[in-house]
Amino acid sequence: MLGAIGLALLGAPLVTLPTPAFGGDPTLIAIASDPARMRLYCLSTRCGDEEWRLALAPPPAKAPDIDPLDLPPLRNVQLPGSQRRVGGIRAPATSRESRAMYSNDYRIGTRYGVQALRDGPTQLGLTFGAGYRLAPLHDDGINRPGAVFRGELNLGQKLGDRARWSQRVQVESGHGDTFVKQSVRLDVDVWRNWKLETDFAIRHDSNGGGGSESAESSIELIRRF
Template identity: 70%
Template structure:
């Protein structure tokens, strides 16, 4: 009889005197889930358990929808760590009213106060006496050497050597030297000296010019 009573106990519902026999109290006692306090927060206390058990991997990291994603250590991005490399070599094709051709250049020295650049190319001169070069039209070979040196924060020395040769042996050479000095924040003293040599079929001619300027930036 005792065994039958124990087996049949879970299926028999009897009023409990502790609750006074009220149907509402009996229903509340029979369902413990109704005794939980309501959650008025944006994230309930058991939300992390639900994320850990049933949510996808992405939701476990970012949190509930509408919330700010969690910042994990090492996920922050830092500014100024990118240093894209600038090529030392450059190639270009050009054309104008007096010359067409191609050029190749390389920066042998570009870091620090001293800079050195080389440039070579071949082309065809369409019309003479339009720019620095030989006086005869035809195929040509050109080149240039650029040298810059900075002295402190105020002075800079620049030197450029250009040459061009033609099909008959004509040669043109130009050397330009400049010295720029910053006197005040808006004032600069610029000096320029140029020498031109043109073989002109073996006869040759030389010219020189210089300038001294005081410039103010507005």
């Protein structure tokens, strides 16, 4: 019976008592007639009945005890760089042979190249192919358009740790004419970023039996930055 009465009191609306008289001042009478204006402002961020909710809430469930022996074993993870050596990895070897089709403003054709020597101090390479010359006197070759055969020989030799000698021979033949260019080059590392380059070239053109020949050379001191 007492419990029912208590619940009725808790759920009943708030009863406002009669306001006393404050003379005949209209302002005092208006304030006294509205008790809500006489209440202090609540600046709390918590609800007034939160302590009741916390008291009535069930306690949090307790985490079950875990036996360390029941845990799965840790995996043995190897971090990058922890291995002493990496085996089975090899860089792919580059082919000594090359095939290509090309076209430019003055010649179209195909060529085949092979590097006979390339890993030691001596390098030897050979390239040959056939094509069609579109315009003469735009690069090294015969002085007329038409079908041509081209060949090239490259020879290089390392001289010590600072010098390298190389020779290049180019041949183009077609329509009874033959063009040959021989160039010799010597590069020397003088001091750190300084390099001495020398180049000498001879051109020979049969030109229908008449023939012509020219030569040129250059010496350059180059500074690398």
